[in-house]
C-alpha cells in the first residue's frame with residue numbers, strides 16, 4: 558500500500574558539509590543550474606577554512622559557514638553549533654560531501670533520514686580512508702562508490718545506491734580516484750533528485766525507493 562508522505566517544500570533545501578576540494582559540491586551546483594536537480598543549496602559548511610570547496614561556493618554566491626574544530630571544546634558542542642545552522646537555514650537534507658568529521662550520535666539521531674553520504678568504495682568494503690589504495694593493494698577487479706543514509710556507524714548506514722567500475726591493470730590510486738569521482742559527480746545529483754521527488758526515504762533503518770523497501774542497493778551504472 559503506498560505510503561503518504563508529507564509534502565517536501567520545493568525546491569529541496571540542501572546543506573552541503575565538506576572539508577576539501579568540493580568537486581561533489583560543484584557537481585550538485587552544476588546539476589541545479591542545469592535544472593536536472595530541483596534543489597537549492599542554502600548553506601555550505603566546512604571545518605577547514607582553506608577548503609577549496611568554500612571558494613567554489615563563494616564563486617556561486619552561496620552562503621558559507623566555517624566551523625573550526627579548535628573553536629569548540631568537544632564534539633558535542635561542535636555538533637550543537639552544526640545543528641543550529643541546520644535549523645537556522647531550514648535545511649531539508651544534509652549532504653555530506655567529503656566532510657572529514659565523524660558526527661556525534663546526538664546529531665545523527667536528531668536528523669535521521671535527513672543526512673546522506675557518498676563514500677568512495679563498494680561498502681561494506683573499505684570504510685574509512687585510502688579506499689583506492691586499499692582496492693589496488695587487494696588486487697580488486699572492481700571498485701566504485703556507495704551512497705547511504707548516515708547513522709551512528711561509520712560509513713555503514715542504510716545503503717541507497719552503488720556504482721561500479723573496473724580496476725585496470727595500469728591503474729594507480731590517482732587514476733582510480735578519477736574514475737570513481739567521475740561517477741560520483743553523476744550519481745550524487747541523481748540520488749538527491751530522487752530524494753527531492755520523494756522517491757526515496759528512510760524508515761526504521763530501511764531505505765524505501767518508490768514505496769518499496771530496498772533489499773540491495775540500487776545499481777547506478779555509467780559507461
Ligand code: GRF
Pocket residue numbers: 575577578579580581582610654655656675676677738741
Ligand atoms: C569523495 O571521493 C567522496 O566520496 C568522499 O570524499 C571525497 C570528496 O571529494 N566522501 P570532493 O571534495 O567532493 O572533491
